[in-house]
Amino acid sequence: MRKRLADTPKLVESFIQEYNDKRKIKIETVEKELLCLFQKYDWPGNIRELRNTIERMVVLEEGAVLRLKDAKFLIEKINRRRNTQDHDMKGSIKNKERELILTTLERYGNNKTLAAQSLGIDRSTLWRKMKEYKL
Secondary structure, three states, X not given: OHHHHHHHHHHHHHHHXXXXXXXXXXXXXXXXXXXXXXXXXXXXXXXXXXXXXXXXXXXXXXXXXXXXXXXXXXXXXXXXXXXXXXXXXXXXXXXXXXXXXXXXXXXXOOOHHHHHHHHOOOHHHHHHHHHHOOO
16 A cells, blocks of 8 residues: 555545445545545555544544545544654664664774764763663
8 A cells, every 4th residue: 555545535425325324424525635635644454544534533433425534533543653663763773873872982993082983972971871881
C-alpha cells in the first residue's frame, strides 16, 4: 500500500460499500480531509489496517458521512508513531556521535586535545561528551 497510496480512495470506497451492505445506516460520503489523512499515512499494517480502520469508523458512525474529527484514534496513532521515530532517530544520532568520539580518540592515541581539535569542538566539550557516554 505504501507504494500505491493513490489507490487509497478506491479502497476506502470499496470497504465502505462492503460494510454498507451489512448495516441499516449507509455511509454516503467521506470528507476530503479524511481521505487526505488516509493518503498521507504509510499504513504499516498494509491493507488490513486500512480495512480495520474503515470498519471501525463505519461501525461507530451514526450518520452518513465519515469525518476527519471521527478519526482521532488514527491521528493519535500517527502522532505516537512519529514520536517513536523521532526518539529512535535521536538515539541513533547519539550512537553515531559516541562512535565518532571513540574512533577519533583511538586515531589520536587518546590525546584529548588533538581529538577535540579534529572533531572541531572545545576540549571541555569533549570531556563532557566522554562523561555523558561513559568513555
